[in-house]
Amino acid sequence: MTKYRRELSNGQFALLLSVPVIAFLLMVMIYPMTYAIWLSFQEVSFFGGFRTTYTGFANYQEALLSRDFWWSTLVTIRFVLLSVVLSIGIGLALAMLMDRAGKWRSILGTIIILPWSVSLYGAGVMWAYLARGQTGVASSLINLIRGTNTSETATEISLISGRHIVDLLALGNAWSIAPLVAFFLLASLKTIPSRLHDLAGLDQLTAWERFVHVTLPPLHYSLFVFTSIAMILSMKQLDFIYVMSAGGPGDASSTLTYRLYELAFRQSNYGLSAAMSFYLLFLTIGSALALHFLWGRKLENA
């Protein structure tokens, strides 16, 4: 009986704490979401005052029928897949380096976390300078090696091209996400007893066998969580793309987020933009759920 009453008051206390907060969340989350849903069924015009006309599913249909929408979907998928693989791969590598750093760990850690705290627009500018032919690192290095340092003899190498801009964006995106991944993986690495490494040494495991059988298993759940996080962050990515490539060259790197932004704020096509934003949301949540059912659920049951 006493237990029951304590539980109840726990619940009441929790409610008391969270009711004002949830009211606020409703205001800042439910309002824009409902408004966006409503907007996606309207045709908005600004001329002669703000007016909207109900058009049913016209915006959703228009999106599905446009070549641009499907192109952006493909670009998004390519960008996200590459970003996730690179972020996790680089994050894991950085974590293993920090794990073995001994007394230098804090210094190495302070350096490694920096990209994560650089703003995404800042990262966009930095990567654009780095990749461009005129100011870029590729031009500088190749001409340094060849000893051609006057502008007449030097060759210009730009890393920005329609074919590979998405790959480059994913690399820059991974530059900014990987530190976050690295620090959480490092925390899981610390849970491996050093005894296991000694045993692996006794069994004369190769470095690769040791990586697969000793290092990876305790990281499994963290890897799943950070694959999901990296995926969601990349799906939402706009600042970095906006500054580094502005969807270009042409529309080679117009991800869905960039397309949405352009439709709404350059072309004032709010209805279509809102409709597309729901396709993006479905894609994000759909992929997160797929990941959960294909990978995460097995880990929880195990």
Place this chain on the structure above:
Amino acid sequence: MGRRLLRCAGYGFSVTVAVVWTILPIYWTLKTALFSPVEAVAFPAPIFPLHPHLAAFLNIFGFGFTDANGQYFMPAGQAPQVIHGLVNSLIVAAAVTAITLVIVVPLAYAFGRFSFRGKTALLMAILFSVAVPPVSTLIPFYILFIQLGLTGTKFGLVIVNLTVTVPFVTWMLIGYFRNLPPVERLAQIDGFSRLGTLLLVVIPMARSGIAVAAVVSFLFAWNEFVFATQLVNGTDAATLPTAVSGFLFLQPQPGLLSASLWISIVPAALVAYYLQRHIASLGMVDAFY
């Protein structure tokens, strides 16, 4: 012995690669800020500035600079906007941090420590809010703010920033609160009220996690670009990123832009050491199982 030496060399090499990978984009930009005018237009761009000077850093704050050869560098025409942007960014980021913490700490505490009806659904709602692309919340707010006359105000920008920080930071803190030792019963025996337990016992225990959450919210608001471009660009409330974007889009000034970027990294660099020590204590991995 030879193998051990080889392993050490391999490790040193890997660390060098990691450091270069991390630093290169940041260094490449700093270098541009330090270039003399001749180096700035040189092609190919030199890898090290041979005659570094601080003109760009002084120019963006409205000071002139004369170098050793007597060449004078004029203060940037946008200096007032940059300084104003710096102040606005500080105000917006501080407000976002304070409001986020006031909202998030009780919420994450309630979610991390108690079970109550509807908890799973509410957790799902938070996770869902994290997945919403900010662009799609920006459109409704933009239209609402036009109608309410809130575009170009810091207030409006703070509200929109909160839509991102609140769900994300809540998620970061739930697992952290759950992993704290169970002190509620002991506090109760010692005569603390429930609110007293939260304020006087749990919050002091959780200070490092809360500090990291504060840094994360501050950095998000400090660094945010697209919301600010749309809502406050060109107005009195323009934040640093938008004030600086003039150097990028309107009238390209790589040196001044690079210097401004470096200024914007300073707060982050100051807390980097603290952040890397404590960030992993946030329970992002175990908030949801």
